[in-house]
Amino acid sequence: MLIPTDKNAEEPGYSYTGDKMGSAATRLTTMIGTEVGARDFSARMASAPALSGLNTTPDQLLEVLGGIVNLYDEKSLELGLDEFDVETEHGFVSKYVSLPSILSEIGYASGYKERACAQILTALESTLRSYINPKMPNFALNLKFLGIIRPINLENSTYQLHYRSAR
Amino acid sequence: VIESPLATVIHISDLHFGPSIYNQLSIFKKLVSQTPLQGRFPHSFEVARALAIEIRRILADREKRGVPVIIVHTGDLTRAGEPEELLVGATFLHSAHLTGAGGRVGLDSSVLDIPGNHDIWQRYTPSKKAIVEDYYFRQPYPLEFEFSFHGGKIVFHGLDSNRGSKSAHWKANGEIDPEQLDTVCANIHSDRSSGTIHIVCLHHPLAGTSDQRLNRREVVALRLSEAGASFIFAGHVHEHVTFPASAEMPSHLVAGSACQMGTDNSFLVHDLFPTQLECTNYRHDRDRWKFLPRSI
Numbered sequence: 001m002l003i004p005t006d007k008n009a010e011e012p013g014y015s016y017t018g019d020k021m022g023s024a025a026t027r028l029t030t031m032i033g034t035e036v037g038a039r040d041f042s043a044r045m046a047s048a049p050a051l052s053g054l055n056t057t058p059d060q061l062l063e064v065l066g067g068i069v070n071l072y073d074e075k076s077l078e079l080g081l082d083e084f085d086v087e088t089e090h091g092f093v094s095k096y097v098s099l100p101s102i103l104s105e106i107g108y109a110s111g112y113k114e115r116a117c118a119q120i121l122t123a124l125e126s127t128l129r130s131y132i133n134p135k136m137p138n139f140a141l142n143l144k145f146l147g148i149i150r151p152i153n154l155e156n157s158t159y160q161l162h163y164r165s166a167r
Numbered sequence: 168v169i170e171s172p173l174a175t176v177i178h179i180s181d182l183h184f185g186p187s188i189y190n191q192l193s194i195f196k197k198l199v200s201q202t203p204l205q206g207r208f209p210h211s212f213e214v215a216r217a218l219a220i221e222i223r224r225i226l227a228d229r230e231k232r233g234v235p236v237i238i239v240h241t242g243d244l245t246r247a248g249e250p251e252e253l254l255v256g257a258t259f260l261h262s263a264h265l266t267g268a269g270g271r272v273g274l275d276s277s278v279l280d281i282p283g284n285h286d287i288w289q290r291y292t293p294s295k296k297a298i299v300e301d302y303y304f305r306q307p308y309p310l311e312f313e314f315s316f317h318g319g320k321i322v323f324h325g326l327d328s329n330r331g332s333k334s335a336h337w338k339a340n341g342e343i344d345p346e347q348l349d350t351v352c353a354n355i356h357s358d359r360s361s362g363t364i365h366i367v368c369l370h371h372p373l374a375g376t377s378d379q380r381l382n383r384r385e386v387v388a389l390r391l392s393e394a395g396a397s398f399i400f401a402g403h404v405h406e407h408v409t410f411p412a413s414a415e416m417p418s419h420l421v422a423g424s425a426c427q428m429g430t431d432n433s434f435l436v437h438d439l440f441p442t443q444l445e446c447t448n449y450r451h452d453r454d455r456w457k458f459l460p461r462s463i
Contacts, residue, residue: 109212
């Protein structure tokens, strides 16, 4: 269960899971960062430097984000799993949702051609990174539209995604 | 233990498919400029994809529990009744689109589909008329479709509520041919003691505040009530509304637009139990990018 920001948390604006009355050590092992919905994510993404010159709109980027969610939802149906863990790179590329699939889906959702789709993919990744607090140990971001994502190695842009069908 | 329903009816409406299954760049420019022509917006490809996923999830759940399912679409499959739009929409309903990314996008099901006012915009265009006629009017109206399940039967009666004059049609007002109504009422009345559930499907609602309404709708509602219709399903207003049964009208359920761009999206799931119909509105939550159920 997510508990609202606590005055004992290390940094303001962040919350954690676990028993509020539990020890500080227990709390720190399960740090959860900001919870973010698809609309906020796409609104922030619209100002990503990678999109300069494309004239994209938040609505368009929301469709792109929705497209990626749809690919994961389809995989969940195919696997018959409501939840699963998967390692990702470039934000949302994984063994379940390949780079060509994501690039195609970005095109279907946005109406743009290939080159612009690569720019949008870069913007997706940089937006995701902008929510991550690298100073916080065991940081995890609750993406309301997909599940919980944690950085594995920010330099290599690798993450661990805990996908959830029930959101 | 969750009790399984006897049968499930999935009710979708107002899909408004454009000429391409994918989103087109110009649509976003229209959205940004906030054009008042919202009724002309086509579908959102990604909401349509999410819709197909959620319906497939429901179909898989009911199949596991041995519950038969039927899907009903109450009109406005297309944005402007163009042949290309009809092809995109019909493929989505009855088959699926191959996209190359992820799974196929569509319901791949047998769907009871009746026309909405947008679907017959080309009824007066000679070069396009034949395609519209071939898809919607190969069978005469009213349509009658029997859906049997263990312990009962539902008969769906499909009405064409787009029989008004050309000018009424452009204002999105509807009209039902009196002969169609007579036939449906007679068929329901003659079967009223059998225990069969009779559901009348049409595009224009029989109640509500929209100005785009059905001519003489109070009379239509009263006649269907007197004949013994169990429920009325409709769409058209792009908003889910429920009207409880009264002396003047059977229970009336209006589905929202399932995937039109630029509007809220939702669809209805009706689970039939021995003594009641349990309705759930699945509303698309844009933050979670998912159709979320809420009991009615």
